[in-house]
Amino acid sequence: MTxxxxxxxxxxxxxxxxxxxxxxxxxxxxxxxxxxxxxxEFAETIAxxxxxxxxxxxxxxxxxxWIELIxxxxxxxxxRTRSAALTIVVLIFLFSFAILINLIKGSAISCGCFxxxxxxxxxxxxxxxxxxxxxxxxxxxxxxxxxxxxxxxRFSKVAKEIS
Amino acid sequence: xxxxxxPGQQTSDPSKIVENDSGxxxxxxEETFFRTDPIQTTLNRQAxxxxxxxxxxxxxxxxxxxxxxVETFLLFLLDHxxxxxxxxxxxxxxxxxxIIHCREGENEIISPLSEVDANSLxxxxxxxxxxxxxxxxxxxxxxxxxxxxxxxxxxxxxQDPISFWFxxxxxxxxxxxxxxxxxxxxxxxxxxxxxxxxINTFILSLERVKSLEKVRDLTMELExxxxxxxxxxxxxxxxxxxxxxxxxxxxxxxxxxxxxxxxTRRISVMDVLLIIGIGLVLGLVFNLINPGGISPIPQxxxxxxxxxxxxxxxxxxxxxxxxxxxxARPNNQYAQKHIQGAVxxxxxxxxxxxxxxxSRLDPExxxxxxxxxxxxxxxxxxxxxxTSRGHTKVVVFSEGLPAWQEKGYPTEP
Numbered sequence: 167m168t169x170x171x172x173x174x175x176x177x178x179x180x181x182x183x184x185x186x187x188x189x190x191x192x193x194x195x196x197x198x199x200x201x202x203x204x205x206x207e208f209a210e211t212i213a214x215x216x217x218x219x220x221x222x223x224x225x226x227x228x229x230x231x232w233i234e235l236i237x238x239x240x241x242x243x244x245x246r247t248r249s250a251a252l253t254i255v256v257l258i259f260l261f262s263f264a265i266l267i268n269l270i271k272g273s274a275i276s277c278g279c280f281x282x283x284x285x286x287x288x289x290x291x292x293x294x295x296x297x298x299x300x301x302x303x304x305x306x307x308x309x310x311x312x313x314x315x316x317x318x319x320r321f322s323k324v325a326k327e328i329s
Numbered sequence: 330x331x332x333x334x335x336p337g338q339q340t341s342d343p344s345k346i347v348e349n350d351s352g353x354x355x356x357x358x359e360e361t362f363f364r365t366d367p368i369q370t371t372l373n374r375q376a377x378x379x380x381x382x383x384x385x386x387x388x389x390x391x392x393x394x395x396x397x398x399v400e401t402f403l404l405f406l407l408d409h410x411x412x413x414x415x416x417x418x419x420x421x422x423x424x425x426x427x428i429i430h431c432r433e434g435e436n437e438i439i440s441p442l443s444e445v446d447a448n449s450l451x452x453x454x455x456x457x458x459x460x461x462x463x464x465x466x467x468x469x470x471x472x473x474x475x476x477x478x479x480x481x482x483x484x485x486x487x488q489d490p491i492s493f494w495f496x497x498x499x500x501x502x503x504x505x506x507x508x509x510x511x512x513x514x515x516x517x518x519x520x521x522x523x524x525x526x527x528i529n530t531f532i533l534s535l536e537r538v539k540s541l542e543k544v545r546d547l548t549m550e551l552e553x554x555x556x557x558x559x560x561x562x563x564x565x566x567x568x569x570x571x572x573x574x575x576x577x578x579x580x581x582x583x584x585x586x587x588x589x590x591x592x593t594r595r596i597s598v599m600d601v602l603l604i605i606g607i608g609l610v611l612g613l614v615f616n617l618i619n620p621g622g623i624s625p626i627p628q629x630x631x632x633x634x635x636x637x638x639x640x641x642x643x644x645x646x647x648x649x650x651x652x653x654x655x656x657a658r659p660n661n662q663y664a665q666k667h668i669q670g671a672v673x674x675x676x677x678x679x680x681x682x683x684x685x686x687x688s689r690l691d692p693e694x695x696x697x698x699x700x701x702x703x704x705x706x707x708x709x710x711x712x713x714x715x716t717s718r719g720h721t722k723v724v725v726f727s728e729g730l731p732a733w734q735e736k737g738y739p740t741e742p
Contacts, residue, residue, distance in 0.1 A: 205616060205623050210677075213704040220706050221627045228616050228625055232608035240604075249600030316592065 180311035186302040187241045187310060190254060193299070194238035200281035201231035211278035215264050233257070241306070245315040251307040258300040265293050378523045381409050382530060389534030395419070396428055398538050402531045403430050406507065410524075414508035416441060416490075420451045421501045427451065454494055454502040461496065469536065471495040471505070471528035473521060493524065497532045498539055629706050632713045638724045640732045643697055651695060652724070655715075657707035658700035668699065668730060669739040676707050679714055692719045699726035699733075 176182065201208040209227035212218065218226065233253065240250035261279070265288055268275060277288045385405060392398045403417050416431040431441040442450065457475075466472070474492035490506040497503060505528055616622040624631075646652040647670055654671040656663050663673040674682050698712040712723045734740060 202612075202615065203619070204621060205619060206621055209623055213702075216702050216704050218704055220629065220704055223704050224623050224627060225625050227623065228612040229605075229608050232612040232615075233604060236604050236608055236611075246596075246600045248594065248596045250604070252596055253601055253604055 177305070178309050180309055183306045183308075183310040184312055187244075187247060187251075187306045190299060190303055190306065191238040191241035194234045194241070194254060197279050198231040198234035198238065201227075202235065204281070205231075207284075208278065211276070211284075214273075214275045214278075215268060216273070217264055217267060230257075243315055244313045247310050247314060248307060251303050251310070255300060255303045255307060258296055258303060262293060262296040262300060265296060269293060378526070381523075382526060384409075385527060385530050386534075389531070389537075392534065392538055393541055395535065395538050395542065398531075398535055399428050400430050403432055406505075406527065407432060407434075410507070410509075412507050412509055414490075416504075416506045418442075418447075418450065418504040419501060420454060420503070422451070422455055423500060450504065451502070454504060457494060458496050458502055469495070469497055469529070469532055471503075471525045471532065473525075474504070474506075491521075491524070493528055495528060495532055497536055503532070503535075628713070629709045632709065635709070635712050635716070635723060635725050638697060638726050640726070640728060640736050640738070643699075643726050643733075644736070644738055646695070646697065652697045653690075653694060654726075655696055655698045655711065656700050657698055657711035658702075659707075662700075664742070666730065666740055666742070668733050669741045671699070674711055676705075676710055676714075679711065683714075683718065687715075687718075690720075692721055694720070695722040695724065696720055697724050697726050699729045701727070701729055 205227050208231065209223055212223050212226055213220075234257065237250045237253045237257075239245075241247060241254070261277075265277060268288065269290060274287045276284050276286055277292050278284065385402075388401065388405065389398065392401065399417050399419055403415055406412065407415050414431075414433045416429070419428040421427070427447065429440075429442065429447070431438040457472075461472070471493040472495060474494050490508045492504065492506040494505075495503045507524070613625065616625065643652075643654070647654060654668055656667045656671040656673045657676055658667075658673075659675045659677065660673060663671075663675070667673065672686060674687070696712075696715055698708045698715065700707045700711075701709070708725050708727065708729065712725050715723045730740070
């Protein structure tokens with residue numbers, strides 16, 4: 167009886183959300199660095215998935231890494247964490263979906279997330295890893311409460327005094 | 330006073346001339362006159378009293394001021410009673426104000442009493458009033474001033490006056506002193522009563538004037554209070570409205586504060602748009618300076634379009650050995666499956682392979698390029714590069730491998 171309750175308390179804990187926040191933030195910042203610099207290679211990777219039309223490929227290769235970077239920074243700094251978490255959740259699910267499609271098609275391409283794994287062909291473990299990250303970000307989305315940038319303005323304290 | 334007829338006065342009465350021997354009759358007549366004369370005098374006097382009383386009543390009907398009433402009364406007294414000197418004092422012990430009027434004939438004497446005399450007079454009057462209360466004498470009536478005199482009024486006009494005192498409005502004291510030319514000895518009692526009546530009438534009128542004054546004061550006070558009340562009522566209304574306004578605002582303020590506190594929990598479209606927008610700007614700017622940057626606009630839109638060809642014609646040309654078929658896809662895809670007789674010229678290693686295989690080709694040689702997928706139009710890009718290398722007849726087989734396979738034409742490996 168108490169174990170599920172303990173589990174629930176643990177899973178919904180705000181400090182777990184903080185840990186996830188920092189972890190996902192670091193991952194995304196690290197992942198974006200390579201893609202920002204080597205835009206052409208990233209464009210090739212995107213084209214390799216054969217999901218998006220040809221005219222989207224270049225723009226996506228230019229903009230997507232920066233979105234990753236900004237969202238990662240926001241997560242770590244605690245600025246509008248919920249919105250950043252939402253953005254990252256969407257990204258992760260997009261990636262997972264693309265990986266799924268290619269796994270089903272059987273195309274042997276690399277995930278392209280990190281530069282060290284460029285030679286690794288994607289597998290179902292890649293898919294699972296992405297899903298786990300998606301789950302973590304969802305937890306952040308729902309349960310993040312501490313170390314938020316806007317709370318530094320102490321409005322909540324003043325507001326409590328007024329009301 | 331009207332001149333009364335003295336007894337024994339000669340008259341031109343015809344009856345006396347006729348009756349010669351009526352010494353007795355004359356005597357009888359004179360005796361009658363002698364007897365009726367005082368009655369006549371009394372009647373005259375009483376008529377005079379009544380007339381005076383009615384006159385004084387009429388006179389006071391219109392007076393509204395106490396000070397003026399006192400002065401008028403004194404004048405009236407002196408005038409009608411033919412007295413030369415008189416004095417009236419009105420004294421209010423509570424407010425310690427007094428009205429003193431003293432006249433001699435035509436002249437008004439100012440400050441007839443010294444302060445000491447005035448104080449002792451008023452003190453004595455108060456004493457008298459208390460005594461009257463104890464003995465339950467009715468107020469509003471004049472009383473003869475007792476012989477015990479607290480002050481000596483004789484020096485004023487060299488004789489003692491006849492004086493009365495009275496209480497009116499239950500709190501105020503009055504004192505009237507009249508100096509007569511000849512002392513009224515014979516009808517002193519009658520005259521006293523008459524004087525008393527006069528003064529009583531005066532007191533009545535005075536009380537009436539006082540009531541009028543009081544009413545006037547009360548009315549003014551009421552009006553002032555009413556004005557104040559109205560102002561207060563208006564102020565109250567304004568305050569009530571303000572309070573209502575505040576009451577309305579309060580839940581709104583609470584709600585606003587609550588919303589602000591919850592701000593960090595909110596997600597908004599603006600946030601996401603901001604992230605995407607900043608990413609766009611940063612990406613494009615960085616792309617400009619990046620040596621490894623790519624063009625955001627697809628190249629295929631910038632190049633002039635090349636002539637297209639269909640599968641059947643390609644087959645014919647191949648069989649006739651007129652054109653050379655180029656597969657523009659990456660090597661691994663070419664290795665998996667390609668059109669029979671096609672040469673691989675991947676976009677990524679274009680220069681190298683071109684140098685190796687194509688550099689010695691005749692520029693007039695017709696080249697058919699195929700190989701595209703949803704995300705990359707390899708064929709168009711390679712075709713463009715070929716034309717820029719000088720080949721004039723470059724055609725794009727846009728339908729590519731899928732159409733070829735559909736037609737059932739041969740493929741390798």
